[in-house]
Amino acid sequence: MSEKMTIKFTVNGIQEKKEAAVGQTLLKFIRDELHLTGTKEGCEIGECGACIVLLDDRPVNSCLILAVELDGKNLVTIEGLSQNGEMDRLQQAFIDHAAFQCGYCTPGMIMSARALIDRKPEPTDEDINEALSGNLCRCGAYQEIREAVKDASKK
Amino acid sequence: MADLKYVGTSVTRKDAVEKVTGQAKFIEDLYIGPMLYAKMKKSSVAHGKIINIDTSKAEAHPGVKAILTGKDYKNRIGLYLIDRSIIAVDKVRFYGEPVAVVAADSEKAAAEAVELIEVEYEELPAVFDPREGMKPDAPLVHEDLENYDIVPIFYPKPGTNIANHFKLRKGDIDKGFEEADHVIEREYYVPQMQHVPIETHKAAAHWSPDGKLTVWSTAQSPNVVRQLLAKCFEMPMHKIRVISNFIGGGFGCKAGASIEGLVVPLAMKFPGYVVRIVFSREEDMQGTFTRQALFSKLKTGIRKDGRITALQYEMIWDGGAYTEYGVNIVRAAGYSSSGAYDIPNVKTDSYCVYTNNSIGGPVRGFGMCEMQWGIERQIEAIAEELGMDPLEVRLINGMKKGSTTAAGQVVHDVDFEKCLKTVTDKIGWGKKEGKFRGKGIAGLVKCPAQPSNAASSAIIRINEDGTAHVLVGGSEMGQGMLTAMSQIAAEGLHIPTDRIEIRVPDTDFTPYDWQSVGSRVTYTSGRAVKQAAEDALGQIYRVASDLLEVPAEELTFDGKHVYSTKDPEVKATIREVADSCKKCTGEGIAGPIIGRGSFVPTNMTNLDPETGQGNPGLFYCFGATAVEVEVDPETGVIKILQLAASIDAGKAVNPQLCTVQLHGGTIMGLSTALFEEVRFDKGVMLNNNFTDYKIASIDNTPHIDSFIIETPESGGPYGARGIGEQPMIGVAPAIANAVCDALGVEFNTFPLTPERVWEAIKKKQAKG
Structure with a gap:
């Protein structure tokens, strides 16, 4: 068995204490140990952005971070964006603009956009292009994504 | 056509909330039961005899x-030409071909075990260029x-590497x-x-001791x-259940059967376990369908007035190591040539x-992007030769x-x-805007490439409260099929969309649909659903008629x-019709309402083997792309100033989703036009990741x-036709035509990378 470490962290507002295998990526930990499967794997090497989550409010590719680095930190995944049955305004804007097709890149895309709006409440097209350039969408919903992010940032 | 209430409106996607909240289940998100993890041992040579495998x-x-x-x-698998071994037998035919598969209790153990398998090969002479490969003395990839x-x-043509020769002779x-x-000639x-x-x-598979195989697949x-599994594993269809959950994009690579067969025999060894295989990005790029490369020659005869009188088209396609599916792309490009x-x-001759x-295998466009690249570039050459406006020639x-x-x-x-x-109106056709700026256009057309008996069917169940379940066999890979x-x-039932449930397919419960490919589902499944809805509505009226007398x-x-x-005072609620089905005396009238619909094309025929003449198209979808570019002569970088795309949807069932689809196809076309090219070195893919294989962001x-x-x-149902693939087809030639307009340089290939554009500029300057 691989070596394990106890880590304490907050996930989607809830404090947790868990064992994490040394060497396990945060992505695998989120999916396999926390059973939060909204976070997706697309490349495992930080190229596609499907696995982006917020770690202490910063968007990170969870496939490039070790689970043990979660210790003492605050993790937000796509599941944490809707609270008490209320969707985040970005989620609603993605629906209103049909800013996705297959939906596989969507959780990562929304988390990147959330971090952008938190940092810059009224982003320009250039800001959006820069912030989301690490999130690949093969269905090509980019035009709708730009519109959705702008729409959500106005509210 | 009567006023439509639901068709033609932009209702919200059926899967919208699930997809934006992370709740949409893709197959890797399912925990089905105790799991075993499979990994492949892959061939390290492109063509070789397997001498020994030491496990x-x-x-x-x-x-x-x-x-x-x-x-x-023991058996091969394939859609049209049964040529493919799930795991290589006796010899390997491409780099990365599976030679063994391991099941272990963790992905890590499986991956480690793969490294410990020792395979000895005797390398064989190989072919990497189809023009060489079709020669009589070329080494054979398939001796059998x-x-x-x-x-x-x-x-x-047995005894050669030609897996299909499609001939067409018109006029x-x-x-x-x-x-x-x-x-x-070009x-x-x-x-x-x-x-x-x-x-x-x-893919994942589960075997139960009663002989039932369940497969989850993308x-x-x-x-x-x-x-295909039934044939390959010699099983009756009712003992095989295949479930496709939401799919994270398909674009053709997940058509036919792909990797499902790998895990089936493993599942049979471990009843009760779910054996799952997940391809890495590298495996996905090297080991699943690529778009077939095309070498083509066009010879066109034209009159002074711009009328094309003759076209001779030779296409040589790189089918790759197996062409179980690819043979039909070659045929489709031929009959659409x-x-x-x-x-x-x-x-x-294709x-x-x-x-x-x-x-090689299907990719969005199914040969049309490759074949119409030649056509649309050739028209540009014709316009140049005649001194005519390329729009006019079109x-x-x-x-x-x-x-x-x-x-x-x-x-x-x-209405092409x-x-x-x-x-062209949108981009201001005919106006030259600046020295390094140019405009280009391309037309496009595609019909679904499907067998003439490719069918669809639908079942509609009216629930006791008057809501409905629609069951269809198509997959939801983002195209919006469930919503449409x-x-x-x-529309057919008069029951609003928010009172209708529709889910992803499961062959044990959803009725037959051939495949979600070829931009066919809106039409074919749409026809079946429309018929099922009309059938159910007829039953609603019959029951109500009895109830209300x-x-x-x-x-x-x-x-x-x-x-x-x-x-209007003589009425019954839909709930009363659907549920009670009884008169006030208590006598029953009718059981639950179940509507059924099935569709098979009746306007398609086989093609004459010598002339390729006949009716291969269920319907034809036309469109066009126009662009304005500015090229930086110092760097060769192309800037897209305007990009306009049109598609004839017949009737947009959901205009918003139709537009997203049109944008998506256009962007994929743009991405291939500017960035995408798989590079091989003796069969080894050199750019099997997103850093080396750039796509549009x-x-x-x-x-x-x-x-x-x-x-x-x-x-089509309510006049609709499918548009999923088509928007991609015109983008690369439109951009190339615009760059040619800007600089007066020619391209016979794409992507139009800065390096390629820069070289073309330098070449032109050298010529003076």
């Missing part, structure tokens, strides 16, 4: 449960070609060239590309997976050639109502001219109540002006 060290590795090799998979089962509309080619004032090349859906291929076509133009005399490159030769395709099929319901003019089908059902013809249904048109995607044209399709 002893791997078997001893902790956590390993089983290792299988080709001898455990003559013994393979094949659908008898394909024409392999009189010699006469066509005699009538011409000019003859133009050669073109289109490289391999990869679909790279963000979700890679995945398949675009669960029914075809069932059909005059593109969107009515050319009276056509001679086409060859599918085995090589030792990765497996309008003169473009198909109209009553025109014939290369296969001689008469097209109806066409409107498609062209809409986009719910709208078509709502009013003739059925007098009744109408507004979604909530069925009432008499003569006396948000920061290099321009604004697109999109236009949905609606020329109703007479056979």
Whole structure:
């Protein structure tokens, strides 16, 4: 068995204490140990952005971070964006603009956009292009994504 | 057409909330039961005899449960030409081909065990260029070609690497060239590309001791997976259940059967376990379908007035190591070989050639991007030769109502001219805006490439409260099928879309649909759903008629109540009709309402083996792309200033989703035009990741002006036709044509990378 470490962290507002295998990526930990499967794997090497989550409010590719680095930190995944049955305004804007097709890149895309709006409440097209350039969408919903992010940032 | 209430409205996607909240379940998100993890041992040579496979060290590795090799998979698999081994038997034909598969209790153990398998090969002479591969003395990739089962509309040449030679002879080619004032000859090349859906291929299998096999797959076509597994593993279809959950993008690579077979024998060894395989990005790029590369030669005869009198088209396709599916791409490109133009005399030879490159197969467009690249570039050369406006050449030769395709099929319901003019008007066609700026256009057309008996069916169940379940066999890979089908059902049933449930396919419960490919589902499944809805509505009226004691013809249904048109007070709620089915005396009237619909094309035929003439198209979808570019002469970088795309949807079932689809296809086309090319070195893919294989991202995607044209399709449900693939086809030639307009340089291939553009500029400068 691989070596394990106890880590304490907050996930989607809830404090947790868990064992994490040394060497396990945060992505695998989120999916396999926390059973939060909204976070997706697309490349495992930080190229596609499907696995982006917020770690202490910063968007990170969870496939490039070790689970043990979660210790003492605050993790937000796509599941944490809707609270008490209320969707985040970005989620609603993605629906209103049909800013996705297959939906596989969507959780990562929304988390990147959330971090952008938190940092810059009224982003320009250039800001959006820069912030989301690490999130690949093969269905090509980019035009709708730009519109959705702008729409959500106005509210 | 009567006013439509649901079809033609932009209702919210059925899967919208699930997808934005992370709740949509893709197959890797399912926890089904105790799991074993499978990994492949892949070939390290492109063509070689397998001398020995030593699995002893791997078997001893902790956590390993089983290792299988080709001898455990005795039958081949394939859609049209049954040429593919699930695991290589005796020899390998491409780099990365599976030679063994390991099941272990963790992914890590499986991956470690794979490294411990030792395979000894005797390398064989290989072919990597189909032009070489089709020569009589080329090394054979498949020695047994003559013994393979094949659908008898394909024409392999045993003893060679030619897996299909499609011939087309329309009119009189010699006469066509005699009538011409000019003859133009060009050669073109289109490289391999990869679909790279963000979700890679995945499959899982479970075997229960009663002989039931359940397969979860990222398949675009669960029914075809069932059909091919049934044949390969010699099982009856009712003992195979295939489930396709939401799919994270398909674009053709998940059509047919792909990797499902790998895990089936492993699952049979471990009843009760779910054996799952997840392809890594590298495995997905090297080991699943690529777009077939195309080497083509066009010779065109034209009159002074711009009319094309003759077209001779030779296409040599790199089918890769297996062409079980690819043979049909070669056929489709052949029977469509005059593109969107009515050319009276056509001679086409389209060859599918085995090589030792990765497996060729379907990609969005199914040969049309590659074939129409040549057509649309050739038209540019024609315009140049004649000194005519390229738009004018397209309008003169473009198909109209009553025109014939290369296969001689008469097209109806066409307004190609409107498609062209809409986009050229948008970008200000004819006005030169600056020294390094240029404008370009391309037309496009595609029909679904499907067997003439490819069917669809639908079942609609009316629940006790008057809500409905629509069951169809199509897959949801993002195209919006679930939403469109719910709208078509709502229209026919008069029950609003928010009272209709529709889910992803499961072959044990959802009715047959051939495949979600070829932009066919809106039409074919739409026809079946419409029929099922009408059937259910008829039953609603019959039950209500009995209940209310009013003739059925007098009744109408507004979604909530069925009432008499003569006396609206005589009415019953849909709940009463659907649930009680009883008179006030307690006597029953009818059981639950179940609507059924099934569809098979009746307007398609086989093609003459010598002339390729016949009716291969279920429907034809036209469109056009126009762009304005500015090229930096110092760096060769192309900047897209304007990008306009039109598509004739017949009737947009959901205009918003139709527009997203049009944008998405245009962006994929843009991505292939500017960035994408799979690079092989002796069969080894050199760029099997997103850093080396760049695709369009948000920061290099321009604004697109999109236009949905609606020329109703007479056979389509409410006039609709499919548009999923088409928007991609015109983008690369339109951009190349615009760059040529800007700089006066020619391109016979793409992507138009800065390096390639810069070289073309330098070459032109050197010539002076």
